[in-house]
Amino acid sequence: MGEPSQRRVVIWGHLLLLCVVAVVILAYWLDARGTSLKINNLLLVQPAAIFGLILVALVLPQVFPKVPREDVPDAAQRRKELLEVGRVALLAGAFGIFVFSLETIGFDIATFVFVAVGLYLCGEKKLWVVGTYSAVFSVLVVYGYQALVPYPFPLTIL
Amino acid sequence: MLDFSALDGAYSILTSSWSAWLWLIPGLVIGLVFGAMPGISITMAMAIFLPITLYMDFLPAIVFLTSIYTGAGFGGSVPAVLMNIPGTSSAVATTFDGYPMARSGRHNQALGVALASSVMGTLSSYVLLLFLIVPVSIIVLKLGPLEMFVIAVWGLLLLGSLAGSSVWRGLLAGIFGVLLGTIGMNTAGFIRGTMGVPWLLDGIPAIPAMMGLLAASQLLNLINTTYLIENEDDRKISFAKIIDGVKLTFKSPIIIFRGATIGVVIGAIPGVGSSISNLISYSETKRNAPDGDSFGTGNPKGVIAAESANSSSEGGAMATMLALGIPGGGATAILLAAFAMHNIIGGPQFIAQNRDIVYAIIFSNFAQAILLLIVGMGFVYLAASIVRVPLRFLIPSVLVVSTFGSYAILGSLAGPITLFVFAILGWAMVRYDYPVAATVVGLLLGSLLEQNIIRTWQISRGDLGYLLERPGAILILVVMIASIAFTALSKRRRKITSSVTDPAES
Structure with missing residues (x-):
């Protein structure tokens, strides 16, 4: 068997950016919840933060793309x-x-x-x-x- | 729709006093220069010259201020095209294709296209305003917080379709912007995410953040480049090519008309206005154009769509201001202040009793638009010289001007610090292919979205059935879903077409 034609790489800068975005969203969500659990406070922030974190999870696989060996x-x-x-x-x-x-x-x-x-x-x-x-x-x-x-x-x- | 006796009155007012006309060109030049300077907003330009108008008669004062408004409206697109710096939030979509055009050596053409589209947008918006001022004012009064919320969501979702390679990254950039836009004290009095920093109570300063995300980040990226346009032959400034751009614009009357209509209607909505109209017009044009895939890479149609919509928003904002006495943004608030300085109160009574003055203001704007074409042509010819300046001079200089501009907005370090933080964030986002424009619009709309969803919640007391009582909101929702569905469909169709044609070509 020959070598696989594709290799998985890690885009470290992208991973760092995604971590920063996730940490900011999470910290903001927790801070908002710490301020008050009233609906007037969380009506937009809470669903938006949850949606944001889901999106981070969806983007995460793009940080580890498979690239052709010659493109590494x-x-x-x-x-x-x-x-x-x-x-x-x-x-x-x-x-x-x-x-x-x-x-x-x-x-x-x-x-x-x-x-x-x-x-x-x-x-x-x-x-x-x-x-x-x-x-x-x-x-x-x-x-x-x-x-x-x-x-x-x-x-x-x- | 038209009051002919008032039209006759307007004609007499404008022909009997020539003093109003004398202020047209100075107003336009001031507007162009201030609008083209990063950090100096239309509002700031008008605010600086507001005190002078105290010594003028009412009509010359309004003509002077609206000339600054018209000039600055276009002036903002000059740095948008040449340096990717939108002078105002309404020039965001202009950068999408204007800047790539400039980078590929078509800066003369891009500026010509932007100028002619602005002129045509302003002209058509005032023609529409002439006929629609009464019906538009009735519609605007019927819009509630739910409708405003839905329109803001529409603007934001559109960015998903404008975004580059990945929809998830586009949406993440947008939602991240929305969250950042809600930092500070909300309308219900809750303080979140300020980390104890006092100036964050009013939220993240939007203009410095926008300058950081879109402009300073680009400047950092350009350090490894010598000129804005790499090819020396393409750097030439050509009057003929500017005229070519103007001519090119007139070949797309449908895009102009669509942009003007979107601009007037969305521009009439207080608080939303031109920052969304240019995006909606851009995305609608992209969806309908046969060459929609080339949008974002330097397609002049993108510039036409964005510029015709943002300049026509002026007409929409004027409709709300004149008919209802409600300022849609900073610029119309200053116009309202000028009205007050002359003991005139805008609103339904003003329009009923002084329709001749309203028509005179509209007619003077026709003249402004036509003069803008001439004055603007000379201005862009001078402004285009920037592509000949080596980037090693341009990068630190523009960073400094942006910093001074951001300091000028709040009078504290809050502006420059925001500029710096968002420059780094913007640089990283551009590097990993996130659409920074989505974050910018999210940031601008975050507090508006929250404010309106809270109001809707309070009015409806949490009852979803309230939506059924708002046919306007349902209509906007249907148009929004249809628009997004059509965008997805046309994208798919294009993909299929290209997959069919590509193998044949190869």
């Missing part, structure tokens, strides 16, 4: 994919730091630093371009939004 990614492909996800993770991380530092270090400095880091991560290697663009863009966006929006933006320099 080899080590080089996996490394390339990991690199791509790594770049996204770095940008997402920088974005997260930017968001949480806005009110601490001011919108002006946070914007300048994030645009500079973002430009570099996205492939701009000329440092004078990185510095000039980040500075000009930060000034324009801060003054532009300040003129339009009634809320004050916490600033450090501008």
